[in-house]
Amino acid sequence: MKSAKRKDIPDVCIVGAGLVGGLMAYELARRGLKVVVLEAGPRHDPKDRAAYMQDIVSGRIAGPAWTSNMPERDVYSDAGEVEYPLNWLRAKAVGGSTLHWGGQIWRFLESDFRLRSLYGIADDWPIGYDDLEPYYGKAERALGVAGTVDNPFMARRSTDYPMPGFPFSLADKPFLEGCQKLGIKVHTIPWARNSVPYQNRPACAAFSTCGRFRICPIVAQYTAESHVGLAEATGNATVIANANVVRLLTNRQKRVTSAVYMNGEKKESEQKARMFVLAAHTVETARLLLLSESNQFPRGLANGSGMVGKNFMERPAVAVSGILKENVFPHRIGFPTAASLQFCDPKNRHEIGGIKMAFHTLSDPMPYTLARASGKWGMALAEEVHKSFGHQIVAEAAIEQLPDPKNTVTLDPKLRDSFGNAAPRITYSFGPYEKSTLEASAKLCRKILGATGAEEAEDGEDHGFAGHPMGTCRMGNDPDTSVVDRNLQAHEVPNLTIVGGSVFVTGGSLQPSLTMAALAIRAAEHIAGGKA
């Protein structure tokens, strides 16, 4: 009887069904491991997406339901100099943040892994670009990346993009011409979005809703629901939605034995497994480890080093907009098609961080924004909207932030979520490095806009965020200064693996999603004992 029960225990329990949780589930399940995925949010049916999109586009509903649909559960506090809009940037549901992501998907540069060696700042990763290169290729094929090899700043690649890239838009023309005058190389952008039918998903039909409205009605843009579905199709994976994991329990051997989770009705359940994978977002992963303190782990699970929750990073961003005389006819595709990585690895990177330039021609104002701002109606309004629409362009820079142990995710001493657990407290500030880089970025944006002939409309004084939280469970070779090893296994807990942006040592200036995916595939291979 006892052995029968043991047989029922799944091999792996994954916390989180987002980008890396979904990929891990599939990679493990296809190798024959029995997997249970616990997802805090609900499951949305992709079939509902078209009607859902129409409601958002028409303004009948304010925005996607997957953005913090339970505010009392998702409470958090801010304690730093810079406010961090956590709930605006995350999504709790099967699919995670890929439900509302942009889908821009870059490999990191070789230098991004070696900041200490090359520039004497931050730390090197315990792995390098060459270690990850084959997995970048696997991740590109898994997610379905459409790209063109036209970028002189990227590192070598051993495989082609699985789909042809998206060409420049007509609206990119002013940037292409302006940057050429300045000697800045502009190239296309790789996207996790089908340019041709791929993996049972259709090609992009230019609904133009993925950027502004954060929804693709035909799921031509990748969401992690794909891999969750593929994992289930193997017959080896089960997904439990609305399962909010609140604690990981351990035994005397310092192994995790089960995940305690609560459903929407606050009913407590327990999921046992032989191995556990945390794929629960940079903030929640750290919080869950801290909540899982015990006699053996008094500072929190896997936190003997005290590094859990430390070195929280983002990709701060600035945008400068300008008005052109000519109409660039924007909003005929939902995503930007031009960028420049020329400033991602500057020679003086010890002083100024990497800057990734993107050129947006699908920004506000939309016709309805123009119409609402005007005080006219009827024909007079139609003439004003027609005359004003399509002239705005935006140069946007996302920058590199260095890890800083003072930027943290901790447990709030007072604030509790709807389950009675300590809410996350985010202490976040910019150091001199980030401030200088933001200043240099705004200057660069203005210079490029000037070269396009645009009249400056907004000066880029305010910063925003790209929505890519990283750090909090950094990887490293030294258990005293890191939480997980080079294979993402927790130093102190042999059956616990952590995946996602939380394990990043440094953030770079490029979108982290492909690196997260590549690391997840590599970690799955390690868990499965190298089985391909």
Place this chain on the structure above:
Amino acid sequence: MLVSRRNFLLGAAFVTTAAATGAVFVARPYLAKKLSPELDTAYPLGILNDGEMRTIAALGEVLAAPAFEPPKGFFEDYVNLVTQTKRGLLKEYRSAAELLNATATKLFGQGIRKTFAELSVSARDQILHKLLWQYSARDRVVPKVEKIAASRDALALRMYVMEPLIEYYYRSQYGWAVVGYKSFPGRPQLDPRAYTRLPYDTEAV
């Protein structure tokens, strides 16, 4: 003791400023209420009656671009949705209908009750001009003048009825047609690579 002309003027300026400041101070609650009309969230949810809805639909016809009129029922669908889901809006839509009909009678009734909906689009447009000002998005002065000069109900008409209806219209295919687009966010391009070229329908307006 004689008061010099300079001191007299200074004194007068001081008294005038003090009186104006006092008046603004006293009128502050009234001004705040008028400048930003608030929704009565205690008012129940519900739908407009047929007459009220006809008035609002007739208003929609004045707000839309004449060349791109939406079909019958377009504005009604939206109004029914919001008055049943957001508290306070039903009251504002009712007040708006009442204001428009009252102004219709006043301007065009000649002693007989007139409804806004039975007037021509041009006459309805005149009614809006009577209640509100037209100004461009760049105008910084006229909106402030309107806030002072227009009635609370007229300002609420703009804020809670006209602006949302205008936004709803310009989010739709009819609004996108104003800028020459047949394909727009929410409707796919016939050719997904059309974004690389000039649109073929740029001369639509």
